[in-house]
Amino acid sequence: MSRFVVVVCLALFASPLFAAQKIKELASVAGVRSNPLIGYGLVVGLDGSGDKASASPFTGQSLGNMLNQLGVQIPSGMKVDPKNVAAVSLTATLPPFARRGQSLDITVSSIGDAKSLRGGTLLLSPLKGIDGQIYALAQGNVVVGGAGAAAGGSKTQINHLSVGLIPSGATVERELPASLGMGDMVALQLLESDFTTANRVVQAINRELGGQTARALDGRQIEVRAPQDSNARIQFLSRLENIAVEAAEVSPLVIINARTGSIVMNKAVRIDPCAIAHGNLSVTVNSTSTVSQPPPLSGGQTAITRKADVSVSADGSKVVNIPGGASLSEVVGALNSVGATPQDLISILQAMKASGSLKAELQII
Numbered sequence: 584m585s586r587f588v589v590v591v592c593l594a595l596f597a598s599p600l601f602a603a604q605k606i607k608e609l610a611s612v613a614g615v616r617s618n619p620l621i622g623y624g625l626v627v628g629l630d631g632s633g634d635k636a637s638a639s640p641f642t643g644q645s646l647g648n649m650l651n652q653l654g655v656q657i658p659s660g661m662k663v664d665p666k667n668v669a670a671v672s673l674t675a676t677l678p679p680f681a682r683r684g685q686s687l688d689i690t691v692s693s694i695g696d697a698k699s700l701r702g703g704t705l706l707l708s709p710l711k712g713i714d715g716q717i718y719a720l721a722q723g724n725v726v727v728g729g730a731g732a733a734a735g736g737s738k739t740q741i742n743h744l745s746v747g748l749i750p751s752g753a754t755v756e757r758e759l760p761a762s763l764g765m766g767d768m769v770a771l772q773l774l775e776s777d778f779t780t781a782n783r784v785v786q787a788i789n790r791e792l793g794g795q796t797a798r799a800l801d802g803r804q805i806e807v808r809a810p811q812d813s814n815a816r817i818q819f820l821s822r823l824e825n826i827a828v829e830a831a832e833v834s835p836l837v838i839i840n841a842r843t844g845s846i847v848m849n850k851a852v853r854i855d856p857c858a859i860a861h862g863n864l865s866v867t868v869n870s871t872s873t874v875s876q877p878p879p880l881s882g883g884q885t886a887i888t889r890k891a892d893v894s895v896s897a898d899g900s901k902v903v904n905i906p907g908g909a910s911l912s913e914v915v916g917a918l919n920s921v922g923a924t925p926q927d928l929i930s931i932l933q934a935m936k937a938s939g940s941l942k943a944e945l946q947i948i
Contacts, residue, residue: 844925
């Protein structure tokens with residue numbers, strides 16, 4: 584019988600348990616954020632690996648519309664079925680403070696039935712934001728990190744062929760305004776909401792910059808008084824983000840992936856003394872079909888009968904003693920030694936949480 588493999592990931596820290604972190608590692612400046620862009624385009628120049636008109640009719644429609652815009656008239660009723668063209672979706676990220684003329688990397692993904700985008704060229708395509716405005720224009724040669732070949736019913740493929748990248752393939756055409764606060768105030772937003780960390784950040788800023796420079800609005804947002812001159816404000820933020828803060832202790836957390844059997848814990852997880860016994864009950868039903876053949880000239884009919892064999896077995900289980908203060912890796916190691924599968928571990932950890940022995944929040948994904 585095959586056995587599942589349980590992977591336990593335990594963070595290793597060479598630094599002290601609660602080492603100081605810089606503010607830029609704990610918080611971001613409100614208003615400084617990236618924005619996703621999306622677009623639609625055509626990749627041409629494929630070696631017969633493009634979309635089929637029967638499966639992806641929108642590709643032919645898009646190609647016909649583009650040719651009409653370029654002055655090429657397609658006769659009425661003519662079917663456009665190019666095998667060297669693929670319809671693709673385009674995605675990119677507009678970084679904060681992006682300016683006109685700046686280059687962006689583009690991800691190109693096939694949305695039809697194209698077999699490969701290798702060797703293709705993306706034609707000029709707009710990239711839009713959530714507001715429907717065009718923020719960048721994309722065009723260039725698609726780089727695909729894979730290869731494949733097929734002939735005579737045989738096929739060989741390395742990596743993924745329907746997604747590619749165009750490095751610096753888009754140019755920013757519209758700037759998105761970004762503000763570093765309103766008036767003489769700048770807002771810091773903690774990456775994780777925590778009242779203790781917010782209080783320590785405020786104390787560290789006031790201790791370093793003096794006076795009542797910072798104040799906490801809630802467990803996530805901190806308001807900081809900053810110079811209004813743009814150059815002075817940048818210098819102030821540069822000094823601010825490098826202030827060291829001792830972050831609050833993380834909450835104990837155990838995450839279980841029920842699909843892969845992976846278990847991830849953080850450094851704060853602790854176990855109270857407990858004893859565990861876990862066994863499995865197996866029910867097996869075997870069905871055998873037999874044919875009942877009547878004697879000749881008896882007037883009977885041939886019939887199929889089924890014979891069922893039902894067996895029940897229970898695996899033997901051992902009692903495992905878990906000492907207090909043990910880490911979860913030691914618990915999982917002990918359970919694995921008696922043959923616990925990932926599904927067993929999920930049940931056991933849930934029971935430990937219910938009994939109060941597992942001192943952590945349990946999340947199953």
